[in-house]
Amino acid sequence: DLLDHMVDCFGDKLYKVETINDSYLVMSGLPVRQEPNCMHAGCIATFALFVLSRVNEIEIEGHKDLRVQIRIGIHTGRLAAGVIGTGVNPRYCLFGDTVNFTSRLESTGRPFTIHTSEVMVGLLREHN
DSSP: OHHHHHHHHTGGGEEEEEEETTEEEEEESOSSOOSSTHHHHHHHHHHHHHHHHHGGGOEETTEEEEEOOOEEEEOOOOOEEEEEOOTTOOEEEEESHHHHHHHHHHHTSOTTEEEEOHHHHHHHHHTO
8 A cells, every 4th residue: 555655646657557466566658658758767766766765664464573675676668568358357567578677677686775777777877
């Protein structure tokens, strides 16, 4: 719930795609495209810093003495998107190397660290 609230703080600049097990996938620039593209990198980087600064507020139900050990991966690139399913439960899904690479940055990272691709660092520096 706290992560959902954090995404909501960014208005329409962020979109929560899905939660898979212990992973929380957030995108910028989707499903509504925003210009210029550099805004996406800055928005995601700001969100990552925001989450990292507030992670100690996340409580694990039934385990007040335990804390979430969050890992964050951020990357930028092309992907494919589409709606999967019909009826009452369609899902907006993302596919491609960008999603896979970002997932690897997160899953192999150290706790309490933002792992960033060289492409993302370059984009952030270019538009700082």
